[in-house]
Amino acid sequence: xxxxxxxxxxxxxxxxxxxxxxxxxxxxxxxxxxxxxxxxxxxxxxxxxxxxxxxxxxxxxxxxxxxxxxxxxxxxxxxxxxxxxxxxxxxxxxxxxxxxxxxxxxxxxxxxxxxxxxxxxxxxxxxxxxxxxxxxxxxxxxxxxxxxxxxxxxxxxxxxxxxxxxxxxxxxxxxxxxxxxxxx
Amino acid sequence: xxxxxxxxxxxxxxxxxxxxxxxxxxxxxxxxxxxxxxxxxxxxxxxxxxxxxxxxxxxxxxxxxxxxxxxxxxxxxxxxxxxxxxxxxxxxxxxxxxxxx
Numbered sequence: 503x504x505x506x507x508x509x510x511x512x513x514x515x516x517x518x519x520x521x522x523x524x525x526x527x528x529x530x531x532x533x534x535x536x537x538x539x540x541x542x543x544x545x546x547x548x549x550x551x552x553x554x555x556x557x558x559x560x561x562x563x564x565x566x567x568x569x570x571x572x573x574x575x576x577x578x579x580x581x582x583x584x585x586x587x588x589x590x591x592x593x594x595x596x597x598x599x600x601x602x603x604x605x606x607x608x609x610x611x612x613x614x615x616x617x618x619x620x621x622x623x624x625x626x627x628x629x630x631x632x633x634x635x636x637x638x639x640x641x642x643x644x645x646x647x648x649x650x651x652x653x654x655x656x657x658x659x660x661x662x663x664x665x666x667x668x669x670x671x672x673x674x675x676x677x678x679x680x681x682x683x684x685x686x
Numbered sequence: 687x688x689x690x691x692x693x694x695x696x697x698x699x700x701x702x703x704x705x706x707x708x709x710x711x712x713x714x715x716x717x718x719x720x721x722x723x724x725x726x727x728x729x730x731x732x733x734x735x736x737x738x739x740x741x742x743x744x745x746x747x748x749x750x751x752x753x754x755x756x757x758x759x760x761x762x763x764x765x766x767x768x769x770x771x772x773x774x775x776x777x778x779x780x781x782x783x784x785x786x787x
Contacts (some may be wrong), residue, residue, distance in 0.1 A: 507687050507691070514691070517695065518702075520708070521703055521722055524706065524718055524722065525703075525709065526716075527776070530712055530714060533715055544699075548728075548729075548732055551735075553746050554748050555746070556732055556746050556750060556753075559753055560753065563757055564725075567757060568756070568757060571764055572764070574764075575714045575767060581713060602719045615709075619709070622701040622702060622703075622705030626698055626701030631718075633690060634690065637693060640688070640690070640737065641689060642687050642733065643739075648746060653746060653747065656742045657747055660742050660744075672758050674758075679761045679762055682766060683768055
């Protein structure tokens, strides 16, 4: 077992457990913070797969921008200004002290959650069986990391049209977000 | 490194994302679960790029495109969630049924 595989194993355990914590944490803010751990572990996986630029973009955009945006979303959607009797429990759980607006974002019933777990686990199980059958003995040969030179040349020559389409998409998303969220 | 390791990690993250989308009712948490699923796809793209030794590094370029689209999606998605919260005072996806009837 090489050092690369040991490092991958550590990152995969951290990333997988953090991802499980994201979807099971009672507190939504904790979910966002576990998402940081999971996304950072995935950035490490990209580094091990000889893709350093994708890893840095992952850290900058996901950990830097998307999670901050999600935290702002959590903050702005849990505002509650009305009177509350008794100690306020802002956690996402079913305690009777939780104010009504906090109780509205509860989880589904245990039966529905069990069904969701069955669906998720069976998707993972089926994908695993197919992947093991299809790529059981294949190995990724260790190679030099992709240079920024190579990646940029590829983007601006072969993939320049999708690149421009993505830029237009980002502009449209920006305008759409402004139109949706401005008060008039 | 065996190709199977990153592929199994991606399958696991995808399954976790599906569980999150189906089990949680907070719209922001549903968006986070979608991010997990998109990341699973990105791991696949980068792993196959390394496995096939693509001269065009197509897998990494597409992973970058997916990251850009995910950023646009979360921006629009959160704008919609905030708008719904402003109008209906809930972010519970079960109560947002304006388009049902």
